[in-house]
Amino acid sequence: MPLPDTTSKPRLAWIILIQEVRGLLMSPALWTMLIVVSLLVGYSFLQAVDLFSRASRTALSYAELARGMNPQAGIFVPTFGAYYLSQTLLLPFVAIRLIGLDKQSGVLKLLLQLRLSTFSLCILKIMAMGLVWGVSMIPAAMALFFWHRLGGHIFVPELAVLLAGHALYSLIVITIAMFAATISDSLPTAAMLCLAATLGSWVLDFAASGHGGILGTLGQVSLTGMLRQFENGLLSTGYIAAFLALAILFFMLTVIWLHPGRRRSAKIGKSLAVIGLLGAGAVMAMLSPIYTDVTENQRHSFNPATTRALRQLSRTLTITIHLNPQDSRLLDMEQGVLARLRRSVQKLNIQYSPSSSTGLFQPAESDQYGLIQYEYGGKKDQSYSNSENEILSIIYHLAGMTVVPDPVPVYKGYPLVADASGSRWWFYLYLPLIFLSIGGYCYLDKSWRTTRQGE
Amino acid sequence: MDESVAGQQRSEFGITRISKKFGSYTALQDVSFSVIPGEILGLIGPNGAGKSTLLECVAGLLTAATGTVWWQGRILPLKKRKQVIWYQPDATLPFARQRVVTTLTFFRKIHCASKADLNRLVRLLGLSPVLKKPLETLSKGFRRRVQLALALLSRQPLLMLDEPFDGFDIRQTLSMMDLLRSYRDKRSMILSIHQLTEAEKICNRFLLLDQGRVLGLGTLDELRTQAGLTADANLEEVFLAIT
Incomplete structure (x- = not known):
């Protein structure tokens, strides 16, 4: 057949x-x-x-x-x-x-x-x-x-x-x-x-x-x-x-x-x-x-000039942070400046030294708690600030760089006062x-x- | 019971030494048989004999531990079995919520069958009154008819049906047998049947299966001889004598 x-x-x-x-x-x-x-x-x-x-x-x-x-x-x-x-x-x-x-x-x-x-x-x-x-x-x-x-x-x-x-x-x-x-x-x-x-x-x-x-x-x-x-x-x-x-x-x-x-x-x-x-x-x-x-507001990025400068860092930039993982300052840094540095610096080594404090309301065991130490090309610096501008200026100083930010359009935001209640019938009834x-x-x-x- | 490769080559389709285990339980053991072109081979055995397992192994829907499937003298690999074999399992309810006509049309299209083929089947199986009803609302008998229609819409040379007459009364069974016989010139069939009186009426040859082992293979006369019974013994007596 x-x-x-x-x-x-x-x-x-x-x-x-x-x-x-x-x-x-x-x-x-x-x-x-x-x-x-x-x-x-x-x-x-x-x-x-x-x-x-x-x-x-x-x-x-x-x-x-x-x-x-x-x-x-x-x-x-x-x-x-x-x-x-x-x-x-x-x-x-x-x-x-x-x-x-x-x-x-x-x-x-x-x-x-x-x-x-x-x-x-x-x-x-x-x-x-x-x-x-x-x-x-x-x-x-x-x-x-x-x-x-x-x-x-x-x-x-x-x-x-x-x-x-x-x-x-x-x-x-x-x-x-x-x-x-x-x-x-x-x-x-x-x-x-x-x-x-x-x-x-x-x-x-x-x-x-x-x-x-x-x-x-x-x-x-x-x-x-x-x-x-x-x-x-x-x-x-x-x-x-x-x-x-x-x-x-x-x-x-x-x-x-x-x-x-x-x-x-x-x-x-x-x-x-x-x-x-x-x-x-x-x-x-x-x-x-x-x-x-x-x-639209490039909120995850440094200024383009900063990014260019950080990408030129040829040696390892080491940052030692004396903060507990649960510390809100560290969380802010992780989501902000550290995340941007990770995306911009080719050789970045971030070290954590969290054992210096036991909790929010307990006294710090070490004077170093909250300190952030930087090392680049044999030069060292340190600061308690977690501000992005402060951190960047320390890195520029260690690397011997002068960075002039590029002019970028200022994001003005889009505030809007509106009443969408008229659309509720569509979502709650018609659809x-x-x-x-x-x-x-x-x-x-x-x-x-x-x-x-x-x- | 074993058949040589030469034997397989004389027949159109055959399997050699199929075995299947579920854990330590042996469902099939060295099952071999062949199908002659245009014949209806009955797989006979009690519930749990391994009939459905055998059909699913042959169709490639279950893995067999050992065994070879042949088609026109050549080994039929798993991937090519769907070109040669169509297996209609027992108690399938495809697309149960759909209207019967939609399901039938779907299978007509996938099998590349003509509208005339489908219309003929609808007429012969008496499906006209239920075409617009969902399959799940039909009685067992009508569901069987739809399943039979789906099977007969397929165009593979070998058709394997699992319990095709289950759910039919005697008149309907005889009518369905006539229908299957009318397709014999186009294709060979293997029918898994546990009701011996029905099997005796439609099948040309019989494969007696019990506990996964082949106890007999041949025409009713050949099986009578094997069982040492007289010419008036029916299949039930032969089966009881052999098992």
Whole structure:
């Protein structure tokens, strides 16, 4: 008997993609998520505009205060914070269906017999989920529209990075959910595994806040910590690589473990190879990151002349800090001047000497507590100041440099007193109703007769 | 029971010495058989005999510890099995919330079957009244018919069906048997059946399986001879005699 004519692979892929999208659209979990997202985004947006407006009333009278009025931090980050919640808590329940339902219904055994590879099948599922993710961005798009209509300022590069961060975060959550569904026997178990990963990351970030050392580092590389880098507008190849590596890792693990007809030893071998390759790649990228400050006010960067001067330092600059990791002065320095120095100075050695104080209200055990010592090219200096200007002037002095700052446009800020309450009907009523109607149609139209068909 | 490579080459499809273990439990042990073009081979055995495991190993959906699958005299590697074999598992409920017609159309498209093929199957299987209903709301019998339609929409030369008549009454079973026979000229079939009276009516040859081991392979007459029974013995008596 001759082999039959078969559907071409691109057409087969298209048919399956349509089916995957159809399956997701029929999922009550999706429409529930969209309704909740609409409410959350609306609440976050309205609150953010209200707070921004209150702060702007004073800022409009004082230029110095106005410089702090940044719509990215004041409006967009909190508005997209609603997505963080939904991506962490709700998205897994939608994404788990991609694999879990196929396994539960037995359809996976049919799909695996098609001429598509497991890799292609998983790619199609991710693509279908990407489409759904796009739909979930409708409330955010509406918030942007209302903000623009109120006369608010939008700086596209910073917003694009924020959006990219959430896209990558969602991608990781989706791939974790797919992998959890692959290795679980039931949907509830998969949901628990996925939530353990996303919530665990959240808890890790929370526990690590305000801590240095290993816990602080772990917090930075937690999913939540990595997303925060995108919220801050500091684009780092290291964090992009880490995000992508994690997403690819869980995707590849799904591909490897999905097919029940492959030997376990081969699956373990391939998994270890993927973990090794991606881990090595991510570590390399994180060890030598390239940063781009996409913020409009360049708040993560020194003056360009300062950056140029610091990059010319050919010897090792050693800074010894006598502060405890929990000390707020050290935390300020870590997020400010030290982070910038790390990105600008090629050979930087920061040492910590934290044993000199026992707590906030206890007397210092050593007179050195709070001291910051500098050494460059055999010259030494020290100071108790953690001011950026003071620190830079000490470094210039040690290096024998004179730096004249480049003239840069002054960021004036974008204070705006606005009332967004008119948009609340869209977020609290119209959008949820639209989602409910479409979801109801997709759900009920397919199962409009629930009476059992007898024979 | 073993068949040589030469034996495999005479047949269209065959497997040699397939074994499968789940931990220390041996589900299949050195199972070998072949399928002659256009025949319906019945996998006969009680529940837990290893019928479904065997079909899934052959389809490549389960790993076998040992064994080779042949197609037209050549080894059929795992990656190429999907070109030759379509396996319809028992109790699958694909896209249960969708309307039956949507699911059928999806499988028609992926199998590159014609609309006429689908319409014919819908007519022969009596699916017209339930086309617009979700699969999950159908009775067991109608679900079986839909599963049978999905299987018959496939175009691979070898079709393997797991318990295809489970859930049908006697009339429906006879009707479905007629339908399967009408497809025999296009493809070979392996049917996993635990009801012996049904198997006797439709299968050309039988593979008797118990506790993962092949106890007999052949036509009913050949099995009668093996069991030492007279010509009027039915499959049930043969099975009991051999096992």
